[in-house]
Amino acid sequence: MTEEKILEKVVDILKPYAKDANALANVSLETNILSGLKVNSARLVDVVLAFEDAFGIEVGDDDADKVETVGDAVRLIQGKLA
Amino acid sequence: MAAGAWSRRSLALQLAVGRLAAPVWVPLAVLLMRFVLRWRIREAGRCRREYAKLLEERRPLLVVANHLTMVDSAVIGWGLGSAIGHVVRYRGLPWNVPLRRRVESSGLWRTLSYVMKCVPVPRGGDRQEVARVLERLAHLLRSGETVLMFPEGGRSRSGRVDPEATADGVGRLIKEVAGCRVLCVYLRGDAQRTWSNLPARGDTFTIATRLVEPRTGLRGLRASRDLAAQVVGQLVEMEREYLEGRSAS
Numbered sequence: 001m002t003e004e005k006i007l008e009k010v011v012d013i014l015k016p017y018a019k020d021a022n023a024l025a026n027v028s029l030e031t032n033i034l035s036g037l038k039v040n041s042a043r044l045v046d047v048v049l050a051f052e053d054a055f056g057i058e059v060g061d062d063d064a065d066k067v068e069t070v071g072d073a074v075r076l077i078q079g080k081l082a
Numbered sequence: 083m084a085a086g087a088w089s090r091r092s093l094a095l096q097l098a099v100g101r102l103a104a105p106v107w108v109p110l111a112v113l114l115m116r117f118v119l120r121w122r123i124r125e126a127g128r129c130r131r132e133y134a135k136l137l138e139e140r141r142p143l144l145v146v147a148n149h150l151t152m153v154d155s156a157v158i159g160w161g162l163g164s165a166i167g168h169v170v171r172y173r174g175l176p177w178n179v180p181l182r183r184r185v186e187s188s189g190l191w192r193t194l195s196y197v198m199k200c201v202p203v204p205r206g207g208d209r210q211e212v213a214r215v216l217e218r219l220a221h222l223l224r225s226g227e228t229v230l231m232f233p234e235g236g237r238s239r240s241g242r243v244d245p246e247a248t249a250d251g252v253g254r255l256i257k258e259v260a261g262c263r264v265l266c267v268y269l270r271g272d273a274q275r276t277w278s279n280l281p282a283r284g285d286t287f288t289i290a291t292r293l294v295e296p297r298t299g300l301r302g303l304r305a306s307r308d309l310a311a312q313v314v315g316q317l318v319e320m321e322r323e324y325l326e327g328r329s330a331s
Contacts, residue, residue, distance in 0.1 A: 034206060041206040042235060042249040045303050052303075060302050061254060065209040 001081055006055075006074050013050045014070070017043050029071030036069075051077060085221035093218060096196060097227075101172045103197045108175070111156060111198075112165040121271075122286040123161045129289050133162040133265070136293065137174050142223040142259045145176050146252055146313050147267040148243050148321065149232035152279050155180075158230060158267055161289040176230035177222055179203045179215070205235065216255055223259045231255070233314050241276035243317045250303065253310030256296055264313055266292045268320035290320050 011027055018024045019038035023031060033039050039047065048064045051057065051073065057080035067073050085093070115121045123129075136143055147158055155178045159168065168175040178195075182202035185195045195202065201222075203215045219229050233252040238244050256262045271285035281287070296312040298305045 041209075042247060044209065045250045045307055049303055049307070058302055061213070061306065064303055065213045068208065 001055075001078075003074060003078065006077050006081075007070070009054055010051070010070060010073050010077070013047060013054060014039065017047055027070055029069065029074060031070045032068055033070060033073070034068070048073075055081060057081065085217040089214075089218055090221055093201075093222065097172075097199070100197050100199050104169045104172055104175075107197060108168050109165040112160055115153075115156065115160055119280075120284040121157065121281060123157070124286060124288050126161050126289065129161050129291055130163055130167065132291060133174070134167070134171075136263070136265065137171065137228070140226060142226075142262040143228045143265060144223060144252070144255060144259075144262055145228055145230040145265045145267055146233055146317070147230065147269060148317050149234050149237050150241065150270065150274055150277050151237065151281050153281070154232070154269060155230055157281070157287060158269055158289070161267075161269065161287070173227050175199060176228040177201055177219070178230055179219065179232075181205050212251065216251060216258070219255055220258050223255070223262060229255075233310055233317075237277040239277055241274070243314065243321050245311065245314045245318060248310050248314045250306040250310050252313055253296075253306035253308065256309045256313070257298075257305050262295075264294050264296060264316075266294060266313060266316040266320060268317060268324055270321075270324060288324060290324060292316055292320060 007029070011024065014033070014037060015024065017039045023037050031037060033044065033047070034041055045064070048059050048067065052059055055077050057077065059076065059080070063076055067076060145158065147154060159175055162176070163174050177199040180195060180200050180202055182204045185191050185200065185202040201215055201218050204211050222229055231252050233249065234244055234247040235249050238247070256264060268290040269287055271281040271287045273282035273285045294313065294316055296309045298308040300308050
């Protein structure tokens, strides 16, 4: 799966959790999920679990801890799919 | 999930300093609550006896509670043990996990939280930093200390336990510490309607406890989420029982 496809899917998953719709509209790989998109930190686990379901991967606690930006999420998923 | 050597040493030092200061600050805190703020806890004796028995078993014990005021941890500490009891058996006084932002707001807060068994946590921030705090807490639990956490993170704005606000930290800790038991505590003052900074002066608290050992067949993040949900489910149930009891009386 290409990076663009993964990014598209990641943004779709983030939609219901992102409180800042403008930031989501201008999202890039550098966008911070918590401070940029204003995703509640308690909901970040739900986001990562949604990644697991959508991409058929399993993410450990340590990997999830490293997800700060949209790009981190995309690279994590790419790595798991490889 | 293992705390580094430096982290373990700093916790041991903090514990030693706190233990030395305990004969001063623990009775002062209780006197303040009992005689200045005139708070009371119903059936504190029963609660303390049950808690003392759990401490004798020498197994990891995580205390998890609902959260309505800024001093819940102090009132729960008082409910689980008398001033003398905590000074004599200092490990029974649970460690707290206050917000780092509040702790770092002044030198006084920093000093008090250091002495009063606190491990500050960043809220809504870097998960790797939170993970390091959880490592420290796991180390404390494994070494026979008790830890108090509020799974909702902050004070419940609705005044009710909110499963939607639950983070996975509590579940992650239970998962990482083998044989970890969880003492669920539901605390509420009679005058407490929703959330506040302090309970009302002269308020009387009800404290209910329930010991659980959550288990899960899931892995990774799902396991943490499942374990946290089980604990919060207990708090929801305890709140329902409390509210039913209050409306019946």
